[in-house]
Amino acid sequence: MKKLHHHTKVRLLRLARFRHAHRQARRQYRYLPPARRHVPARERIVAPQRINLTRGEGAQLVHFLRAVKTQVLKRRQRVIIDFRHVEAVHVPGAILLLSEIDRIVALSDLHKPITVRDPRNQRTREVLKQIGLHELTGDRCDITPVRDDVVFWRASKGADQSGDAIGPIIEHVAQTANKEHAQSVEVSGIWRGVSEAVINTVEHAYHQERGDGLPHSTATRWWMLTQIRNGTFTAAVCDLGSGYKSTVEKTIPESFVATVRERLLGASADAYAIQLAMEYGRSSTKQSHRGKGSRDALSVLEGHRDGELHILSNSGWVRYSLASGESPRVESDRMDLDILGTIIWWKLPLMNGAQ
Amino acid sequence: MRTINVARDFSRFPAGRYRRNGRTSGEAFREDLLSAPLSAGETIVVELDGTIGYGSSFLEEAFGGLVRQLGIQPDTLLKRITLTSSDPTLIEEIKGYIRSTEKKNK
Numbered sequence: 001m002k003k004l005h006h007h008t009k010v011r012l013l014r015l016a017r018f019r020h021a022h023r024q025a026r027r028q029y030r031y032l033p034p035a036r037r038h039v040p041a042r043e044r045i046v047a048p049q050r051i052n053l054t055r056g057e058g059a060q061l062v063h064f065l066r067a068v069k070t071q072v073l074k075r076r077q078r079v080i081i082d083f084r085h086v087e088a089v090h091v092p093g094a095i096l097l098l099s100e101i102d103r104i105v106a107l108s109d110l111h112k113p114i115t116v117r118d119p120r121n122q123r124t125r126e127v128l129k130q131i132g133l134h135e136l137t138g139d140r141c142d143i144t145p146v147r148d149d150v151v152f153w154r155a156s157k158g159a160d161q162s163g164d165a166i167g168p169i170i171e172h173v174a175q176t177a178n179k180e181h182a183q184s185v186e187v188s189g190i191w192r193g194v195s196e197a198v199i200n201t202v203e204h205a206y207h208q209e210r211g212d213g214l215p216h217s218t219a220t221r222w223w224m225l226t227q228i229r230n231g232t233f234t235a236a237v238c239d240l241g242s243g244y245k246s247t248v249e250k251t252i253p254e255s256f257v258a259t260v261r262e263r264l265l266g267a268s269a270d271a272y273a274i275q276l277a278m279e280y281g282r283s284s285t286k287q288s289h290r291g292k293g294s295r296d297a298l299s300v301l302e303g304h305r306d307g308e309l310h311i312l313s314n315s316g317w318v319r320y321s322l323a324s325g326e327s328p329r330v331e332s333d334r335m336d337l338d339i340l341g342t343i344i345w346w347k348l349p350l351m352n353g354a355q
Numbered sequence: 356m357r358t359i360n361v362a363r364d365f366s367r368f369p370a371g372r373y374r375r376n377g378r379t380s381g382e383a384f385r386e387d388l389l390s391a392p393l394s395a396g397e398t399i400v401v402e403l404d405g406t407i408g409y410g411s412s413f414l415e416e417a418f419g420g421l422v423r424q425l426g427i428q429p430d431t432l433l434k435r436i437t438l439t440s441s442d443p444t445l446i447e448e449i450k451g452y453i454r455s456t457e458k459k460n461k
Contacts, residue, residue, distance in 0.1 A: 162377030167368025167407050188408030188442075195370035195410040202376050296411050 042115065043071050046082045051093035051124075053312065053339070061093050062337040065100045072104050072113045073214060081137075083119045089127045091227055092312065092343055095238040098155060099223040099341070102136050103240055106219050112138050126150040131225065152176060152228035157220045161199045166224060170194060170235070173226045177233045177350055189303030190235060190346070196296040197237040197344045198222050205241025210340055228350070236345035243314040243342055245273040252280050268334030270316025275332065278318075300346050301328060307348040314338050356398050359388050362405030372412040381416030389421060393435060403440035411448075419452035429453045 004012075045067050048060035071079050105113060114137045119125045126145035128134070130153045134141040145151050154173055158165040174187040201222040221241075227234045257276065278295060301307050301322040309320040315338040321329045361369060365388060371380035392399050403409070418436075422429055432453055438446045 160377040161371030161380065163366060163368030163370035163379040163407075164377075166370065171407055191368075191370075191408030192410050195368075195408075196412060199371055199376070199410065199412050203372075 042078045042080045044080045044082055045071065047086050049085055050088045050090070051086060051097055052088065052090040053092040053096060053343070054090070057093070058335060058339070059337045061096065062339060065097065068114070069100070069104055069212070069214075072108050072110065076110060078110055078113050078115070080115045080117055082117045083124070083128065084117055086119045086124045087121055089124050091225055091234045091236050092310070092345055094127070094131060095223055095225045095236045095343060095345075096339060096341070098131055098133065098136070098225070099157075099220075099238045099240055101133065102157065102220060102223070105136055107214060115139060116141075123147060123150060127153060131155040149229045152226075154226045155224065157223045158198075159202075159219060159221045161195070161202050163195060166195060166198060167191070169224070169226060173228065173233070173235075177228050186303045189300050190348075193297045193300035193346060194224065194235055194237060198224070201237065201239035201241060201342070204247050205239040205243075205342065208242040208246050210240060210242060212340055231350045233348045233350055234345060236343060238341060238343045240341040243270060243273075243340075244277055244311075245270050245314060248273045248276050248280070252276055256280055268316035268332070270314040271318050271332040271334060272316070274311050274313050274316060274318045275330070297344055297346075298328065300348075304348050307346060309344070309346050311342070311344050312339060313342040314340065356400060357392050358400045358402065360402040360405065364388060367406050369406055369413045370410055372416040381413040381420065384413070385417045385420050385424065389417070390425065393421065393425060393427065393432070398435045398437070400437045400439060403438060403442075403445060409445065414449055415452045418449045419456040422453060422456040429456065
């Protein structure tokens with residue numbers, strides 16, 4: 001065999017090293033067809049473990065939603081929402097998640113701005129499927145919810161007050177609850193509270209800007225969620241408007257405020273406004289025959305004679321609790337977060353006290 | 356005498372106040388079903404059973420609105436409308452809206 005010249009050996013060695021390094025570098029890149037080679041990577045945003053607004057868990061959810069909104073609407077970049085580590089989904093958190101994602105998708109001009117990565121937890125995966133999150137984002141999810149504590153989640157949304165959008169859901173869920181539980185849900189009472197809450201969102205919630213620097217999407221103004229779980233019927237209505245405070249500031253005279261000031265719990269301006277609206281019973285149109293809707297929300301509890309009514313508006317909350325034979329108990333406080341909207345939800349137990 | 360069944364002739368899910376906010380509103384019910392016969396001098400029976408329920412906005416606009424729209428005195432209106440329901444508190448609530456419209460107009 002012919003002996004190689006020294007310079008040839010060095011050249012061949014350099015060539016071998018170059019080819020080895022090139023092969024190593026190519027292994028790090030996933031092959032993309034030419035049409036996709038210039039598509040920027042999507043930001044991955046991890047959802048909190050618990051989708052909830054109560055018990056101090058709201059801040060994580062609100063920050064997460066703001067991150068998604070900033071990335072999609074302000075930086076105009078697509079995101080992947082990573083739900084893999086989500087362990088629990090509760091109604092107030094779920095309705096805020098649904099409404100915010102719906103609004104972000106509606107306002108974005110990107111094609112498919114949000115992609116969902118499903119939870120590992122089977123129950124939470126079924127809940128997200130059941131409430132229609134995948135339909136909003138255009139993702140595919142082949143599972144069929146079958147769990148008893150999931151199939152009774154129902155979601156709806158709309159832009160007007162028409163009873164046709166809300167009525168069938170309330171009727172179906174309430175009838176199912178009444179069939180399987182000892183204590184009945186008083187459907188007409190729930191209808192009064194839910195339909196009036198929807199009316200209030202359409203009539204009053206969007207007179208002012210929301211405060212997040214983004215235009216309001218006129219396609220949907222309210223979202224509704226109902227659920228039956230662990231012997232409790234829950235119904236929630238959400239809007240992404242300006243909140244109670246901006247409405248009552250314009251309409252309730254100082255003379256009335258002075259008469260009730262001492263009775264109301266004033267930990268937060270938003271909580272104070274909620275209670276003022278409940279007490280005053282007047283709407284933002286300054287017409288005295290209107291505005292009894294706030295009191296209708298409380299009448300749901302009185303009709304059922306048991307349960308809770310929660311109202312969250314911006315950074316304040318008020319809770320009315322009623323147990324059989326007692327007067328409603330009122331609690332109020334401010335939250336360390338601002339949901340930039342209003343959520344009203346009722347929790348009505350379906351079992352009697354002996355169970 | 357004309358009989359109007361809300362669930363059959365209008366909607367099983369009455370909700371809302373103004374027509375602009377939905378087809379099942381109190382204004383739509385009043386204008387489409389109540390105003391014409393009352394303006395013509397007829398008496399009507401309104402059957403309230405069969406719907407999922409009623410919100411206060413719907414009831415006030417549908418019935419209290421009759422006093423505002425037609426200018427009928429509440430006492431006269433109450434004589435010409437008969438309300439039937441298995442829930443007597445609902446009837447009293449509607450009568451209250453009609454009478455309170457009188458007080459505001461005075």
